[in-house]
Amino acid sequence: MRAVQNPRRVVVTGIGAVTPVGVGRQEFWQGLLDGRCGTGPVCSFDTSPYAADQGAEIQNFEGARFVRRLDLETLGRTSQLAIAAVRLALEDAGVDPLGLDPDRCGVAMGTTSGEPREMERFDDRFMDDQLDRVGPRFMSRYPCHVIAGHVAREFDFAGPNLMLPAACAAGNYAVSGAFDLLRSGRADLMVAGGADCFSRITYAGFARLGAIAPERCQPFDRNRKGMIPGEGAAALILEPLERALERNATVFAEVLGYGLSCDAHHMTAAHPRGDGAARAMERALRESGFTPEQVSYVSAHGTGTPTNDRLEGYAVARVFGEAARRIPMSSVKSMLGHTMGAASAIEAAVCCLTVHDGHVPPTIHFEEADPDCDFDCVPNQAREVPVELAMNNAYAFGGANASVLFGQCRP
Amino acid sequence: MNPPRNVVITGLGLISPLGDSVAKLGEALCAGRIGLSPVAENDRQPGVDGRGWPPVGAVVDFDAARYLGDGNLRPLDRAGRLVASAAGLALDDAGMDLDLRRQLEVGLVLGTMFGSVHTISAFDRRAVTAGPNYAKPMDFANTVINAPAGQTAIWHGLVGVNSTVSAGTASGLLAIVYAAELIRQGRSKALLAGGGDELCxxxxxxxQQAGLLAGGGVDEEGHATAARAVPFDQRRNGFALAEGAALLMLEEEEAAHRRGARILGRIRGGANRFDPSGGTDPDRGRSVVAGALREALAEADWALDAVDACSASANGSVVGDRTEARALGEVFGDSLPTMALKSMIGEALGGSGGLQVAGLMAAMDCGVLPGIHGLEEAEAGLSATVVSARSRRLKVDRGLVTAVGIDGHVGALAVEKAA
Incomplete structure (x- = not known):
């Protein structure tokens, strides 16, 4: 095989986000630092049959503002959210996609459910005995690979195309996949992100598990009552350092390494001691040559369910030891809800911005400390902290865990 | 950073309409046996006229307990069972017992188009008709697209990387390309890679509603056209849908030697590309597929005449097969003997990539390249050297495997027989 002796360094030069607290890097980041809450009563469907009514939806999203080359009418909502995030990220990076070599540009996207609203439409026909009226739309819109495909078609990218449906850790899987493709020289620019849309299928599932909080999402609080389903998309522009320097791009952060693992324990419940989560963090640190003490900020998975947050506490205690108590570790899900496949992509953007900006976002709705979550969750107020190295943690159904490290880009 | 590692194949497991081992698959392919059968009357859905539908490649009488033992299979749906069964066969074939799996932190990169679209739909319909309180939590766990990968990891104790790759009919091959790269870069020592999907x-x-299945159209006189799911045939009119799962055990070569593993073959190169026309512009598609073939060849450091055969992804699709044929022609002229096993097993979606590799390795083992079942008149530009209805004797040591998805995903893989 072709030798790649010196893997290239990879940096983040653009950030795009479409979230319940803001659209675009600046509005999104300001919303988080202000502790703005993006959750509220669900608008997109009637929640009366469910034992819950809170959600984190993106109000007044206009796909037409972002989709230019493809016909908007042929795209599901998740694809539209994804294209919006990528367009914002490319603009943020100052990159004109049509000025690039298409063969050297690729896409890595994550999702949990893909385009669940297309499934719902199919099921409505099914329940009405009208499957012969499904038409060609289902196959051109529903299968999740079309999301990464639609992004590549909108921006004319002919390089590697990875759709990684790794559930709620998918954004981190996408960033790590893109990182490797750039390091080994298989592409010169990758967009990496995640997207999911609000859906009755996801909502019914979490409601049935009793996992949805009645009023608000309170990660790490002793009286936390659950997560809140949400929707959104985020994308990062990743490119080799030398290319970013050549074009005088703003470098938000360098991607320094990652660790992936699997609990191999249970589909929906994490390992009781957080074993897989700890192994992902340890691997990320080991492969990139850092010690736990060098980490200055952790973006927690922090869903706000009693179990997740407790196990996460165990896992960081195992990896960080005493340092766990002084390293700020917040959960933006307190503000955004759980945006599913978009979540860890959004949180990757958060990590890059903490490195770039020297502020860390808060965990809002925090009232009473939980002894099982014995760390500094940045309660309620953003804080100014110089961030040298940020770790992004994400855990998923199926037991998939992913930790990614972002840091200051030093010579 | 150490130099890139070599990637070897040390095991193969498959569940297909033509048997559950490379030997059985190879034997059936060479004998020209087909694994397609008509859709059962009682398996049609209300509101759909199933007349004239093409046959399907079902794994008939599939019994997961035969492969997975008497543990509790209830949490696994059909997609999960197909994948977990193929994984068990691949692990056994590679001699990878539980201790070794833990020690090597064996992971899984699974290609799947849907996970289980049947489970997702059934969960949703029940939540709507009976109310969300009556939706089944066990089904919800399987509504995530990575459910088959998660279930398989739980069943077999796979604690390494657990990744799912979705790229339609290219899912399985692109999963193998991705996994090989993880090993090449030293990220993993041992990964199961391939894919699977169920028939539902x-x-x-x-x-069918998208007009992608063979037959079902209407001719000039208003009669339903007969299904012709024949790859590379002039009169093909779509594919026959199938199911199956196939996984390769991929390992870093030195680690495999150290544990005394039997080496079946090597992954020499791979490529992942995308056609930004989304499969609508055959010229753009041809150049993207040709680019993928050249990338895999360059990585393998193979000259054109070093390649003995191609295991093609052609499935009878009108546009996709033409794109693939033209790309093979652009790169190899009319010199590369090509097999297309979907003529006999149909389009197994996520399962296809691994099955194409298995088919190629069967041809390497038995020295026979299977013919393309039903081929009468080949697509323009494809000579008899390239495609043939009849099986032929051929020494195959090096082969390419291709994936040309329905809407733009493209992959290529260079596979070499063990010396």
Whole structure:
């Protein structure tokens, strides 16, 4: 095989986000630092049959503002959210996609459910005995690979195309996949992100598990009552350092390494001691040559369910030891809800911005400390902290865990 | 950073309409046996006229307990069972016992188009008709697209990387390309890689409504056209839907030697590309597929005449097969003997990539390249050297495996027989 002796360094030069607290890097980041809450009563469907009514939806999203080359009418909502995030990220990076070599540009996207609203439409026909009226739309819109495909078609990218449906850790899987493709020289620019849309299928599932909080999402609080389903998309522009320097791009952060693992324990419940989560963090640190003490900020998975947050506490205690108590570790899900496949992509953007900006976002709705979550969750107020190295943690159904490290880009 | 590692194949497991081992698959392919059968009357869905539908490649009488023992299979749906069964066969074939799996932190990169679109639909319909309080939590766990990968990891104790790659009919091959790269870069020592999908009413209706299945059209006189799911044939009119799962055990070569593993073959190169026309512009598609073939060849450091055969992804699709044929022609002229096993097993979606590799390795083992079942008149530009209805004797040591998805995903893989 072709030798790649010196893997290239990879940096983040653009950030795009479409979230319940803001659209675009600046509005999104300001919303988080202000502790703005993006959750509220669900608008997109009637929640009366469910034992819950809170959600984190993106109000007044206009796909037409972002989709230019493809016909908007042929795209599901998740694809539209994804294209919006990528367009914002490319603009943020100052990159004109049509000025690039298409063969050297690729896409890595994550999702949990893909385009669940297309499934719902199919099921409505099914329940009405009208499957012969499904038409060609289902196959051109529903299968999740079309999301990464639609992004590549909108921006004319002919390089590697990875759709990684790794559930709620998918954004981190996408960033790590893109990182490797750039390091080994298989592409010169990758967009990496995640997207999911609000859906009755996801909502019914979490409601049935009793996992949805009645009023608000309170990660790490002793009286936390659950997560809140949400929707959104985020994308990062990743490119080799030398290319970013050549074009005088703003470098938000360098991607320094990652660790992936699997609990191999249970589909929906994490390992009781957080074993897989700890192994992902340890691997990320080991492969990139850092010690736990060098980490200055952790973006927690922090869903706000009693179990997740407790196990996460165990896992960081195992990896960080005493340092766990002084390293700020917040959960933006307190503000955004759980945006599913978009979540860890959004949180990757958060990590890059903490490195770039020297502020860390808060965990809002925090009232009473939980002894099982014995760390500094940045309660309620953003804080100014110089961030040298940020770790992004994400855990998923199926037991998939992913930790990614972002840091200051030093010579 | 150490130099890139070599990637070897040390095991193969498959569940297919033509048997559950490379030997059985190879024997059936060479004998020209087909694994397609008519859709059962009682398996049609209300509201859909199933007349004239093409046959399907079902794994008939599939019994997961035969492969997975008497543990509790209830949490696994059909997609999960197909994949977990193929994984068990691949692990056994590679001699990878539980201790070794833990020690090597064996992971899984699974290609799947849907996970289980049947489970997702059934969960949703029950939540709507009976109310969300009556939806089944066990089904919800399987509504995530990575459910088959998660279930398989739980069943077999796979604690390494657990990744799912979705790229339609290219899913399985692109999963193998991705996994090989993880090993090459030293990220993993041992990964199961390949894919799987189940046959179900939801996907069958979806493909039929999209006009992608063979037959079902109407001729000039208003009669339903007969199904002709024949790869590279002039009169092909779509594919036959199938199911199956196939996984390779991939390992870093030195680690494999150290544990005394039997080496079946090597992954020499791979490529992942995308056609930004989304499969609508055959010229753009041809150049993207040709680019993928050249990338895999360059990585393998193979000259054109070093390649003995191609295991093609052609499935009878009108546009996709033409794109693939033209790309093979652009790169190899009319010199590369090509097999297309989907003529006999149909389009197994996520399962296809691994099955194509298995088919190629069977041809390497028995020295026979299977013919393309039903081929009468080949697509323009494809000579008899390239495609043939009849099986032929051929020494195959090096082969390419291709993936040309329905809407733009493209992959290529260079596979070499063990010395």
């Amino acid at each position: 009413a939801e996907s069958r209706v979806g493909f």
